[in-house]
Amino acid sequence: MITFQAETGVFHLQAGDTSYAGIVTPQGHLSHLYWGKQVTGQYLHKLVHLVERCSFSPWNDRNHLFYSLDTLPQEYPAYGNGDFRTPAYQIQLDNGTTVTHFRYKSHRIIEGKQKLEGLPAVYIEAEDKAQSIIFTLEDELIDTELELMYTVYPKHNAITRSARFINNGANAIVLQRAFSMSLDFHHHNFELLHLSGSWARERHIHRRKLEPGMQTVESRRGSSSHNHNPFIALLEPHATEDNGQVYGVNLIYSGNFKAGVEVDHYAQARTFIGINDFDFNWRLEQGESFQTPEAILIYSDEGLGGMSRKFHKLLRERVVRGEHRDKARPILVNNWEGTYFDFNEQKLLEIADEANKLGIELFVLDDGWFGERNDDKSSLGDWFINKKKLPNGLEALVSKVNDKGLKFGLWFEPEMISPKSKLYEAHPDWCLHVPNRERTVGRSQLILDLSRKEVQQYIIDTISNVLSSAPIAYVKWDMNRNMTEIGSPALPANRQRETAHRYMLGLYHVLETMTSKFPHILFESCSGGGGRFDSGMLYYMPQTWTSDNSDAISRLKIQYGTSIVYPVSTMGAHVSAVPNHQVHRITPLETRGNVALSGNFGYELDLSKFTASEKKIAKNQIELYKTIRPLIQFGDFYRLLSPFEGNDAAWMFVSENKKEAVVMYISVLQEPNAPIGRFQLKGLDPAFIYDVEVEGDAIGEFGGDQLLYAGLQKPHLHGDFQSKVIRLIAKS
Numbered sequence: 250m251i252t253f254q255a256e257t258g259v260f261h262l263q264a265g266d267t268s269y270a271g272i273v274t275p276q277g278h279l280s281h282l283y284w285g286k287q288v289t290g291q292y293l294h295k296l297v298h299l300v301e302r303c304s305f306s307p308w309n310d311r312n313h314l315f316y317s318l319d320t321l322p323q324e325y326p327a328y329g330n331g332d333f334r335t336p337a338y339q340i341q342l343d344n345g346t347t348v349t350h351f352r353y354k355s356h357r358i359i360e361g362k363q364k365l366e367g368l369p370a371v372y373i374e375a376e377d378k379a380q381s382i383i384f385t386l387e388d389e390l391i392d393t394e395l396e397l398m399y400t401v402y403p404k405h406n407a408i409t410r411s412a413r414f415i416n417n418g419a420n421a422i423v424l425q426r427a428f429s430m431s432l433d434f435h436h437h438n439f440e441l442l443h444l445s446g447s448w449a450r451e452r453h454i455h456r457r458k459l460e461p462g463m464q465t466v467e468s469r470r471g472s473s474s475h476n477h478n479p480f481i482a483l484l485e486p487h488a489t490e491d492n493g494q495v496y497g498v499n500l501i502y503s504g505n506f507k508a509g510v511e512v513d514h515y516a517q518a519r520t521f522i523g524i525n526d527f528d529f530n531w532r533l534e535q536g537e538s539f540q541t542p543e544a545i546l547i548y549s550d551e552g553l554g555g556m557s558r559k560f561h562k563l564l565r566e567r568v569v570r571g572e573h574r575d576k577a578r579p580i581l582v583n584n585w586e587g588t589y590f591d592f593n594e595q596k597l598l599e600i601a602d603e604a605n606k607l608g609i610e611l612f613v614l615d616d617g618w619f620g621e622r623n624d625d626k627s628s629l630g631d632w633f634i635n636k637k638k639l640p641n642g643l644e645a646l647v648s649k650v651n652d653k654g655l656k657f658g659l660w661f662e663p664e665m666i667s668p669k670s671k672l673y674e675a676h677p678d679w680c681l682h683v684p685n686r687e688r689t690v691g692r693s694q695l696i697l698d699l700s701r702k703e704v705q706q707y708i709i710d711t712i713s714n715v716l717s718s719a720p721i722a723y724v725k726w727d728m729n730r731n732m733t734e735i736g737s738p739a740l741p742a743n744r745q746r747e748t749a750h751r752y753m754l755g756l757y758h759v760l761e762t763m764t765s766k767f768p769h770i771l772f773e774s775c776s777g778g779g780g781r782f783d784s785g786m787l788y789y790m791p792q793t794w795t796s797d798n799s800d801a802i803s804r805l806k807i808q809y810g811t812s813i814v815y816p817v818s819t820m821g822a823h824v825s826a827v828p829n830h831q832v833h834r835i836t837p838l839e840t841r842g843n844v845a846l847s848g849n850f851g852y853e854l855d856l857s858k859f860t861a862s863e864k865k866i867a868k869n870q871i872e873l874y875k876t877i878r879p880l881i882q883f884g885d886f887y888r889l890l891s892p893f894e895g896n897d898a899a900w901m902f903v904s905e906n907k908k909e910a911v912v913m914y915i916s917v918l919q920e921p922n923a924p925i926g927r928f929q930l931k932g933l934d935p936a937f938i939y940d941v942e943v944e945g946d947a948i949g950e951f952g953g954d955q956l957l958y959a960g961l962q963k964p965h966l967h968g969d970f971q972s973k974v975i976r977l978i979a980k981s
């Protein structure tokens with residue numbers, strides 16, 4: 250709940266076990282006081298600590314010589330009038346200068362929250378007791394207001410923040426930076442954790458000590474990217490997976506972002522996240538406003554694991570929307586790695602036939618079904634069936650697949666245009682480009698200019714036509730290149746640097762329209778695997794294809810790293826053929842299954858090539874998944890052994906009532922005369938007695954306390970890349 254003490258100016262946000270506090274100073278600035286474990290609000294004003302500094306930290310208030318913006322912990326700092334650290338925003342006025350000074354004007358506390366127009370955000374439902382405090386600050390000289398919105402979600406122990414600029418003045422202003430949040434910790438004794446990598450190697454965990462100066466992660470690629478995820482966490486140096494204080498910040502946005510920490514000359518740490526200010530401007534004419542995306546703030550005193558579980562619950566319940574949110578996600582087979590572009594109706598039906606026999610629930614037709622698409626060099630934008638490949642048409646194919654007892658899903662890459670396409674012949678100016686410059690292609694394709702209304706409408710109309718033409722139950726929404734020559738002929742010269750963000754707003758509009766028009770369809774987002782695995786996409790599409798790397802051993806790090814923020818129910822994970830197509834590794838089908846069973850399960854290979862014994866193994870995997878699916882997709886997730894730290898990995902899923910659990914244990918390389926070891930389980934009830942079963946073989950009863958504190962013997966495995974599934978069921 251939120252309180253504001255009129256006498257002191259202290260505001261106190263309580264979100265479950267978390268407190269966040271600040272103060273409106275007598276000079277009208279918003280100063281940060283505290284973020285961490287819940288405290289009583291009574292004495293928070295005593296956290297204000299003003300100290301005299303040398304004249305290199307300037308001040309402007311002759312009555313308070315200790316008051317300098319350079320030392321004051323702040324909530325949304327400016328640059329130009331005393332604070333030399335990185336600002337949360339910057340505005341250029343029409344006289345060319347960039348100095349502004351916003352001071353407190355008013356605040357209001359409301360039930361619920363104000364809508365973030367056109368942007369994905371945490372939403373609330375009737376039973377939630379969410380509250381917001383909205384501060385209005387004003388720079389009188391330019392007649393511009395700044396609204397800072399803070400919302401608390403007590404049930405989810407979470408806080409969100411965002412900012413909105415409103416120009417009421419007669420002159421235009423230009424935002425050169427507008428982050429979503431900024432706050433100052435009074436020390437920098439932290440380690441910074443971020444998720445970084447590359448295509449096919451996404452979201453690996455990186456952790457390092459904070460040093461004086463700036464440390465940032467960012468994307469300039471026009472999407473959140475494979476390279477850095479819009480998330481950072483600050484950890485106490487001794488914080489572990491299970492203990493210690495952790496502060497996580499995640500941006501609900503899918504485009505260019507910047508997140509970072511600046512350690513200043515007084516050893517304080519300024520943390521921020523928002524739209525990347527690189528190549529960004531936003532012009533506000535009189536009466537116009539700009540809304541930043543929303544940032545999620547999660548505090549945990551139960552280590553990284555505690556932070557992750559809070560993110561998981563919030564993203565699963567209050568970011569993911571629609572009828573599939575709480576539904577079991579189907580087991581699918583996708584033909585991509587099975588056939589690539591080389592398929593016809595008969596081949597697809599052969600795969601569907603096998604899929605049906607194995608118990609698979611959804612058949613997904615990937616790239617290559619439209620235009621004249623026989624490789625990746627043409628036809629994006631021409632969303633009509635490729636009659637040469639599928640002469641009977643889409644409806645006939647869908648109905649034959651449905652007759653085999655499977656639902657049907659279809660791949661699109663709606664944001665793209667191939668120079669070799671009918672669409673490009675008709676509209677060569679519909680792609681992102683700048684006048685008289687070469688258009689750089691990536692995977693032989695250009696990007697449609699989604700900042701334009703007519704382009705958005707084209708996508709909505711053409712994709713809707715296909716989706717209305719047959720009973721399609723699932724859509725894979727792909728996006729396979731990053732932006733170059735970011736410019737739009739539809740925008741005037743002084744708005745060109747708005748293009749990348751306008752693209753995102755256009756994309757969000759298209760996704761909002763499509764998902765509301767087709768509420769029964771399950772949408773899965775994809776960007777060459779996990780190039781846009783972010784909370785913005787999850788608001789529209791409940792799941793994401795985690796990585797184009799389907800190798801079980803590579804996936805250990807990718808899925809483990811992804812789970813730092815994102816819930817298991819959002820991660821697509823498929824069994825593929827060996828040698829693996831990305832890394833050429835040969836791993837046992839059982840292990841490929843166990844790793845994929847730890848996400849939204851599926852197969853991505855030509856099932857008709859499975860031998861009889863492989864079919865038997867796959868059938869068992871599918872049966873097992875159907876039994877444990879609620880636990881995997883909606884249970885609490887605990888990381889046990891990190892693949893970043895050793896030769897094995899393990900994690901587990903625990904039901905809410907703690908009566909059921911599943912542990913996945915994977916050993917990477919066989920070690921001669923290997924160390925003997927145990928590993929401790931997590932999340933169980935110490936008072937329960939559990940029946941433990943390893944791959945169907947009962948190994949007896951164990952006390953919950955014993956499993957938690959003494960641990961379980963590591964399975965004794967022979968050979969490389971071996972794994973085991975361990976099931977625990979509490980005795981009633």
Ligand code: DGJ
Nearest residue numbers: 585615616775777778797
């Ligand atoms: C990239 C995706 O990540 C793959 O799964 C596949 O859909 C291809 N695109 C198809 O072009």
